[in-house]
Amino acid sequence: MDRWTGVVYVPLSRGGPLFRVAASLLLSPAKTLAVPRVNAILFTGDRVRGTGDPVIERLSDAAHLAGVLAGKLPGEANAWVVDAARFAGPFAVYRELVPTVDAAGDPKGYDPTGFPAAAGVANILARSIGEIQNQVPGLSAKDSAGNQHPPSYHPPARTIILGFSKGGVVVNQLVTELSRWGASGSTNQAAAADVPRPAAAGPGPPPHPTQNDLLLLGAPTRSSDDLLSSISELHYVDAGLNRAGAYVADRAVIGRIREHVVRAGDKSLRFALHGTPRQWCDPSRPWIREEKDAMVQVLADEARRSEGRLVLSEKLYFEGRPRSLLMHFEVLEAMDI
Template sequence: MQSPQPQFVSPNLLIHSLSPKTQKKIGKKAQKNRILASNSGDLAAAMERWTGVLRVPISRGGPLFRVAASLIVAPSEALAVPRANAILFTGDRVRGTGDPVIERLSDAAYLAGLLAGKLAGEANAWVVDAACFAGPFAVYRELVPSIDTVGDPERYDPTGLPAAAGIANILAHCVGEIRNMVTPDSLKVSRSIEDPTASQLLHSPPRTIILGFSKGGVVVNQLMTELSHWACISRESSVDVSQRSTALLTHNLVIPTTASDVLSSISEFHYVDVGLNCAGAYITDHAVIKEVANYVCHTSNNLRVALHGTPRQWSDPNRPWIQAEKDRMLRLLHDEAERCEGRLLLAEKKYFDGRPPSLLMHFEILEAMDVC
């Protein structure tokens, strides 16, 4: 069977398809990014951005993920080496609300511009929708194999590192499509870094920032579990997990290219108003948290875990387990962080406190969240 072809939406088509109000907001964010970039001592000139939407598979013949991206482009019109790749996984579909704010914040293309505006000008933003849905329910089976038919986790199994490997493949397919399918009217993107050795002198491999919104939190939990497992196996095998692969350093500095590169590059996990109709919204396995702390202790890498929430999830009387899981995870992290010499950094941020829980605030947190 012939594999489905990835699809490309040009930046111009993407922007002009948005409402004037949304275009104005994205324009302000882009201007902010140019100002930040022009003020950076590491850049000779302001960075522009490539913005677009693609549909790419993890593997040949597999289902397509819809990915919106906002990527920095160097003055030479090549994809620039970012300081970080921020990847946001979205949740279930919410349609027919009639609320323009919810509709806007349900759109991955808009979220990519929004996320880019929250980061320093040298960061790439990626927003990933689930490849499959069961009605309104996001089903991240390709990244979290141990989920049921509506995408709820039965457990988090790190065997084979499916989420890390899947992310590496998604990013690789996206970058390949951007390099191969840009239109003559779009920014020209070079096929490779011309001088990897020179690039290594100027850039470190980019950090990876993982964010999960709502149901997208299952991917964050899977990655946390995989990081714990991978770090344990690597330490037992006397592998230096602080070193990136040769492929990353000599071939592609824009994105991590293997599962190990994804895991070793993760510097932040953000849980953004996550919640499920069952247990498993947060990691409460002490063994996983302990091994993540061991990883931080045995490398020179800092790791930040931030929990962002609203009364919609953290004060839901019908789902008390969400707050209980959040509190347990935070308590385990605090206990383990005491031995990490300040390199396991934690944050708990509640938004819209005092307001009655609503679906609107659940989406508004995406605009309000502080990721710095």
């Protein structure tokens, strides 16, 4: 199938900082936005500039990464790549999604109260779809005859979450929120996302998508509940920080997630940890390997009690090569998802 690839800038609230969102979206034969079976959302890390390495420069570009990610996904999948809305110099600061981060974007812990990451990600997708349709009016949710399908026309799409480098803090926040959500009866506690409303009829740009548009496009855009219930995989892609907090190894958090997927009975949840010697074998930051190993142990223990519902995979890439910044970015092309 053909694809639309481009970049939009969207806030979570009026006047708020802008997230740079790159997307590679399926197109139907009529060149309208098609409905995916999977939405993969990758959160990037700190800015790296002036290296002079064309590979690093290319893999630092969100639009290029959206194409790389789309190429790794089977069949009918949309790929989204999200940069932080704030930076402190080179440091990504995901404060809108992880309120506990400090001025450099490092977490002081992870608090699921209010489900900020889940509601925020749903909001980002909703606003991005609206902005794409505003910029490219032909990419509507309607077929060539102008007819709109009912929301139940397609099954809900799965969501794959990936966090690269500093972007792993968003994955950790979502893990803690998923644990609270699963233990609290799911829909009773989820916060509504601030979904854009249709603009008034008349001259001017096309309106933002309606709720039916968003449902038709298969994106988890209505609420934190919508996002959390759709997550099927969580990927850590060479995650690492300059302080503790790169991985979640809290047995209670993982245990509640295992209980939830077993209780649900109709889905599984996969944790995948991808790493390179750059992060996992850094003698100056031993806590990264220690936290990763601790999380793997907890996940392995809980997976054995999950009736096959909780799945764990771990892979070290470029083993035996000297640690380098280049391998840190090359893993984005090498990772097996």
